[in-house]
Amino acid sequence: MKQVTxxxxxxxxxxxxxxxxxxGFLMNCLDExxxxxxxxxxxxxxxTKLYHQxxxxxxxxxxxxxxxxxxxxxxxxxxxxxxxxxxxxxxxKKITLQxxxxxxxxxxxxxxxxxxxFTLYFQTPTGFKSQGDYxxxxxxxxxxxxxxxxxxxLVNEGYEIEEDTLDYLAEHCQIISYRLETSSFxxxxxxxxxxxxxxxxxxxxxxxLKSYAHMLLTFGEFSxxxxxxxxxxxxxxxxxREN
Amino acid sequence: MKQVTxxxxxxxxxxxxxxxxxxGFLMNCLDExxxxxxxxxxxxxxxTKLYHQxxxxxxxxxxxxxxxxxxxxxxxxxxxxxxxxxxxxxxxKKITLQxxxxxxxxxxxxxxxxxxxFTLYFQTPTGFKSQGDYxxxxxxxxxxxxxxxxxxxLVNEGYEIEEDTLDYLAEHCQIISYRLETSSFxxxxxxxxxxxxxxxxxxxxxxxLKSYAHMLLTFGEFSxxxxxxxxxxxxxxxxxREN
Numbered sequence: 001m002k003q004v005t006x007x008x009x010x011x012x013x014x015x016x017x018x019x020x021x022x023x024g025f026l027m028n029c030l031d032e033x034x035x036x037x038x039x040x041x042x043x044x045x046x047x048t049k050l051y052h053q054x055x056x057x058x059x060x061x062x063x064x065x066x067x068x069x070x071x072x073x074x075x076x077x078x079x080x081x082x083x084x085x086x087x088x089x090x091x092x093k094k095i096t097l098q099x100x101x102x103x104x105x106x107x108x109x110x111x112x113x114x115x116x117x118f119t120l121y122f123q124t125p126t127g128f129k130s131q132g133d134y135x136x137x138x139x140x141x142x143x144x145x146x147x148x149x150x151x152x153x154l155v156n157e158g159y160e161i162e163e164d165t166l167d168y169l170a171e172h173c174q175i176i177s178y179r180l181e182t183s184s185f186x187x188x189x190x191x192x193x194x195x196x197x198x199x200x201x202x203x204x205x206x207x208x209l210k211s212y213a214h215m216l217l218t219f220g221e222f223s224x225x226x227x228x229x230x231x232x233x234x235x236x237x238x239x240x241r242e243n
Numbered sequence: 244m245k246q247v248t249x250x251x252x253x254x255x256x257x258x259x260x261x262x263x264x265x266x267g268f269l270m271n272c273l274d275e276x277x278x279x280x281x282x283x284x285x286x287x288x289x290x291t292k293l294y295h296q297x298x299x300x301x302x303x304x305x306x307x308x309x310x311x312x313x314x315x316x317x318x319x320x321x322x323x324x325x326x327x328x329x330x331x332x333x334x335x336k337k338i339t340l341q342x343x344x345x346x347x348x349x350x351x352x353x354x355x356x357x358x359x360x361f362t363l364y365f366q367t368p369t370g371f372k373s374q375g376d377y378x379x380x381x382x383x384x385x386x387x388x389x390x391x392x393x394x395x396x397l398v399n400e401g402y403e404i405e406e407d408t409l410d411y412l413a414e415h416c417q418i419i420s421y422r423l424e425t426s427s428f429x430x431x432x433x434x435x436x437x438x439x440x441x442x443x444x445x446x447x448x449x450x451x452l453k454s455y456a457h458m459l460l461t462f463g464e465f466s467x468x469x470x471x472x473x474x475x476x477x478x479x480x481x482x483x484r485e486n
Contacts, residue, residue: 178424
């Protein structure tokens with residue numbers, strides 16, 4: 001899979017609103033049949049995130065399977081500007097490309113890495129649904145459930161996750177610190193309950209468990225976590241350390 | 244019950260450390276037999292909180308039953324300075340006294356108040372224990388469980404809370420926004436897992452339910468919420484509005 005990161009001079013609009021406009025722009029650039037196909041997917045094979053950083057606005061698009069790479073990568077790499085609906089063209093300053101292969105993910109899974117403390121930065125509004133309701137506090141179970149689902153559907157092309165594995169993983173994680181606040185992701189005039197901030201947790205247990213978590217979280221930096229990751233929600237950055 | 248609030252010029256030390264020193268100072272001012280009695284109580288009939296605000300340090304002591312008022316109030320009202328262990332005397336700038344009667348609490352309970360949105364400010368590190376473990380995310384159930392327990396033990400002099408009432412109350416509250424972060428309350432060299440910040444929730448349902456919650460939270464501004472409120476944890480301020 002690939003992550004294309006596009007840098008602009010800082011755009012004076014809220015990231016939430018921009019993320020949705022950029023996603024609309026992207027859909028307009030793609031083949032219509034493929035856009036129709038995307039609309040039918042339970043788990044989108046791409047994710048976007050948009051945020052301001054220092055004097056830049058950064059838009060990042062992850063292509064999570066081969067077909068998404070084939071359809072979307074050439075379009076993104078050939079962009080020289082972005083024209084949003086009813087707005088001036090935005091000049092692209094820089095495009096960077098990052099690759100994450102399933103081979104690299106397997107390497108992480110097989111590594112004897114001793115890092116067992118993970119800090120998750122929820123870079124964009126992040127939300128979960130559980131039993132039909134929005135959840136505005138993260139839990140280790142919801143985080144890993146979402147990552148396992150995305151991983152299974154997009155990488156393994158399976159459709160079911162192993163609930164026992166999820167339970168075991170969640171039970172061995174302990175949240176040790178956080179700084180979080182609610183936010184509301186506006187979409188079609190509705191606000192989707194969500195949160196932003198950071199969360200640090202420690203995993204205790206077998207090496208395999210730590211490596212599996214590390215692999216899922218590395219994938220998560222591409223896939224995002226939770227709901228509506230194609231529209232710009234759930235942007236994730238991960239730091240690891242030993243403890 | 245009474246709340247004595249004592250103002251100092253800002254003291255250049257962490258509120259956590261100061262709170263424990265001030266509590267030690269208070270115990271030294273009291274009758275020894277009464278201090279022994281306090282040590283035996285499951286629920287302390289007093290609570291303290293200490294925080295910096297603008298150019299002041301504010302120490303607040305709540306006396307939650309008549310005996311605590313009798314034993315502690317004269318001591319506090321006669322203070323002109325506070326001398327902490329191995330430190331210079333701290334001059335008191337102002338003392339204010341606030342009263343909350345059970346009559347006033349009953350008035351709140353009987354009022355046809357339409358406020359149903361409550362914002363809780365956790366002014367000092369706040370923590371809960373559930374099934375032996377520290378809990379670092381607040382939940383409406385833990386908040387009201389703690390307030391109901393303190394209220395029952397100190398005001399009603401009963402010892403059991405009605406679990407059904409607690410469940411019903413918690414189920415009708417919905418957290419709508421928060422900004423929270425973990426903190427660690429240092430005590431005897433250990434850090435007690437806790438959090439600080441604010442949380443806003445809405446109650447839906449019968450007038451009685453809103454009034455009961457309002458009454459408990461008004462009491463909570465005196466009693467504090469959660470564990471170790473006598474040592475300065477769980478300091479609570481509440482704002483209400485209609486929605």
